[in-house]
Amino acid sequence: MNALLRKIGFSLPIIQAPMAGVSTPAMAAAVSNSGGLGSIGVGASDAETARGMIAAVRAASDRPFNVNLFCNRPAIADRPREAAWLARLAPDFLRLGAQPPAELREIYTSFVADDAKLTMLLEERPKVVSFHFGLPPAEQIAALRDAGIVLLATATSLNEAQAIAAAGIDAVVAQGFEAGGHRGVFDPDAPDDRLGTIALTRLLVLRLELPVIAAGGIMDGAGIAACLALGASAVQLGTAFVACPESAADPGYRAALLSSASEHTVMTTAISGRPARCIANRFTALGEQAEPGMVPAYPIAYDAGKALNTAAKAAGEAGFGAQWAGQAAVLARSLPAATLVAELRSEMEQALSRLAENLFINQEGEQGA
Numbered sequence: 267m268n269a270l271l272r273k274i275g276f277s278l279p280i281i282q283a284p285m286a287g288v289s290t291p292a293m294a295a296a297v298s299n300s301g302g303l304g305s306i307g308v309g310a311s312d313a314e315t316a317r318g319m320i321a322a323v324r325a326a327s328d329r330p331f332n333v334n335l336f337c338n339r340p341a342i343a344d345r346p347r348e349a350a351w352l353a354r355l356a357p358d359f360l361r362l363g364a365q366p367p368a369e370l371r372e373i374y375t376s377f378v379a380d381d382a383k384l385t386m387l388l389e390e391r392p393k394v395v396s397f398h399f400g401l402p403p404a405e406q407i408a409a410l411r412d413a414g415i416v417l418l419a420t421a422t423s424l425n426e427a428q429a430i431a432a433a434g435i436d437a438v439v440a441q442g443f444e445a446g447g448h449r450g451v452f453d454p455d456a457p458d459d460r461l462g463t464i465a466l467t468r469l470l471v472l473r474l475e476l477p478v479i480a481a482g483g484i485m486d487g488a489g490i491a492a493c494l495a496l497g498a499s500a501v502q503l504g505t506a507f508v509a510c511p512e513s514a515a516d517p518g519y520r521a522a523l524l525s526s527a528s529e530h531t532v533m534t535t536a537i538s539g540r541p542a543r544c545i546a547n548r549f550t551a552l553g554e555q556a557e558p559g560m561v562p563a564y565p566i567a568y569d570a571g572k573a574l575n576t577a578a579k580a581a582g583e584a585g586f587g588a589q590w591a592g593q594a595a596v597l598a599r600s601l602p603a604a605t606l607v608a609e610l611r612s613e614m615e616q617a618l619s620r621l622a623e624n625l626f627i628n629q630e631g632e633q634g635a
């Protein structure tokens with residue numbers, strides 16, 4: 267019996283990843299209505315915008331869904347470093363017919379310092395809340411738990427997963443290095459073993475009592491079956507949903523994802539200030555030339571990243587976008603979210619029965635030998 271699915275109340279072991287700026291209430295509702303768990307990412311939204319997104323999911327679904335928060339350490343401004351980074355980006359702005367911003371701001375408030383968002387969540391009580399980039403303080407966790415909310419948190423290592431278990435979180439998202447979008451590392455300046463999804467999922471299944479949700483590079487039912495075979499209770503797919511009509515991805519991002527460009531992805535800090543996996547483009551190339559320590563802190567660097575992309579788009583250039591995608595992005599499909607979930611389910615069932623069939627044939631062969 268799958269304790270995680272029972273606890274939350276969904277029937278398929280498929281979670282649509284929260285993707286701030288890309289996943290939408292319509293996407294989350296479609297996935298939850300199809301038996302999976304839909305998610306909205308509100309890490310980049312203020313409390314009232316997030317409340318509106320929760321209401322929009324509820325208007326389209328009465329099923330459980332997940333609300334995702336960023337728990338990064340609030341940024342420490344470093345004006346000389348920010349000015350040097352803007353000077354570095356200035357030629358690109360000028361070439362695109364724009365001026366770089368005069369200065370950079372911390373464009374999102376981390377949940378760890380956002381009392382308004384906590385209050386809103388305690389009033390709205392979504393069934394599930396998940397944390398990325400670390401954990402909030404114990405009091406915030408206790409308040410959400412006391413409100414009956416099921417809590418999930420991302421880990422990229424055994425250490426982070428152990429901290430998640432010790433904090434009383436209900437399940438851990440094992441995010442492999444293959445994953446698209448921001449790596450959920452607690453401390454972006456700490457050494458990183460860059461564990462892949464198979465290694466990390468299996469390690470956490472064996473070492474933790476908590477249910478494990480595998481994430482990173484999973485694009486179809488065979489990938490889901492493989493993760494269930496590793497002992498994962500569910501899987502979380504992000505890139506697989508980016509090209510759905512319900513996604514907020516812009517035309518340039520969709521085109522890159524659905525072209526051979528998505529055969530190449532790169533982990534870069536240049537766009538936002540934290541490591542994130544992106545389709546190789548002009549921005550990731552620029553990042554590869556940046557000296558270590560040049561990029562300002564997250565999310566201050568993202569202020570510059572978004573401004574450069576806005577300037578590029580105005581000039582008809584799509585290659586400066588935050589085109590987040592995992593290593594298997596080239597397998598992305600452009601299907602309505604409900605159709606995609608139905609296909610993932612039937613592929614998963616086929617993969618599991620193929621596996622059983624092959625084992626049976628092998629056993630027969632051995633008996634006959």
Ligand SMILES: Cc1cc2nc3c(=O)[nH]c(=O)nc-3n(C[C@H](O)[C@H](O)[C@H](O)COP(=O)(O)O)c2cc1C
Pocket residue numbers: 283284285286288307308309334397398420441444445446447448481482483484502503504505506508590591592593594
């Ligand atoms: C476009 C995009 C945006 C993402 N935004 C978030 C986010 O806001 N919060 C979060 O916890 N994870 C986010 N992620 C990471 C996913 O939760 C997940 O770890 C990842 O998508 C799994 O790898 P895959 O993309 O290969 O499926 C994002 C991923 C993508 C592709």
